[in-house]
Amino acid sequence: MIKYKLTCKDCGLKFDSWFSSSKEFDKLKRMNLINCIRCSSQEVKKTLMSPMVLNNLIKETTEDTNQKKIKKFRNKIKEYQKFIKNNFEYVGENFAYEARSIHYNTKKKFKKIYGKATEDEVKGLNDEGIETQTIPWIKDKDN
Secondary structure, eight states, X not given: OEEEEEEETTTOOEEEEEESOHHHHHHHHHTTOOOOTTTOOSOEEEOOOOOOHHXXXXXXXXXXXXXXXXXXXXXXXXXXXXXXHHHSEEEETTHHHHHHHHHHOTTXXXXXXXXXXXXXXXXXXXXXXXXXXXXXXXXXXXX
């Protein structure tokens, strides 16, 4: 589809119209099927048109906006990570074992932990009623 700015030579009206292609416009013009929408004159011509530069500007602006959102999101994740590192004990690959140990051993003092677990381990913990949360984690070298 292509949009043309058209002008009527008789009444001076300027208006837009859509065509399936530039060849389609030429074909309809030859067949005298293009008329002015105000005075019905067939003296309608395409006006000087510029490419749609605005689309590129919008695309660049959208990409900039998306990059800013991604950066803001990454910074928020880093903020959460810093909080977790400062307030929780890292148990590494033993997360599922440690979580069960805390949950089932009533004599063991409650502690906040974080670490690594597979999807199956997290599902198993949740099935046992052990509440866990999964958060995205950005490695320091990715920062």
